[in-house]
Each structure stands twice: as structure tokens, then as C-alpha cells.
Amino acid sequence: MHPPLTLHRHPMCAEIIEEFQKCHIDHPIGKFFGQCTDLKIKLDKCFRQEKAVKRKANFEESKILKERLRQQRLEDAQTGEK
Template structure:
């Protein structure tokens, strides 16, 4: 019988102000680690870790989408400004 362990990366720092979307899960995860100092090494908090990872992925996807939209708007403004400056230089 073989056991497959899915490698996971370390989560980012668990600061509530940086992850408001995941704050409730972070608190549960930290409480689990506090309440079960030894059992945490044997999978006691694994379910919460999986929920936390999913929440972080959702949060990252949402931030990525917002940042992409902002960058598109910025690029449009920049292109308009460049066009305006080009036209101004040609007139002079």
C-alpha cells in the first residue's frame, strides 16, 4: 500500500488585516494549532489548512482580476496621453 502526499507550499503570513476574506478560517486554524499542539503534527488541523489554502487561492484570483482591470484602465489612459502628446508635437 502506498501513500501519496500532495506537496503544499507554506501559506503566507496569517495576518487578518491582509486577508479579510479568510479571517474566520485563519482564526479557526490558529485556534486549532493552539488547542492541539501535538496533534497538529498528525493531521488534526489538516482540514482547516485545506480550507485556508482554497480561500487564499480564491482571494488571489479575485485580486488578480481587480489588478488586471486596473492595469487595463491605466494602459488606456497612458495610450490616450501618448496619442495626445504625439498630436501636440506634430502641430508644433
């Protein structure tokens, strides 16, 4: 099962999504017998790569936010002591 195939949500995989959707249109019966399976495998790999890129970006952003929060807590502690 794959996520909804919306091009704006998956810009990295847009080309493969279009090919996959075209395959389903061109082969309405064959899609049930493996006609589009190679494209489905490529699409799954692309989604995994896309998710890894997003995960890394989110992790980097969370490190920055945690550091900013730590700095704010230090400043609050120092102003509270004086």
C-alpha cells in the first residue's frame, strides 16, 4: 500500500507517480496481473528515500530548536538568580 499519489506532496517522486498512473490507465486489466509492478517497486523505493530525506531534515531542525530552548532556559535561570 502506498500513500496518496498527489504530486505536490511528493515532488521527488513526481515523475514515477505519473508513469505509474499512466500505466494503470493504459493497462486497466493488466494492472491486476503485474503489468505495473516494476513501477510500483520503483515508487516504493522513491518514497523510502523521500522519507529518509524528510526525517533527516526534521532531526536537524529539532536539534536547532532544542539548542534554542536550552539557551533560553539558561538565560532565564541567570536572570532569575540576579
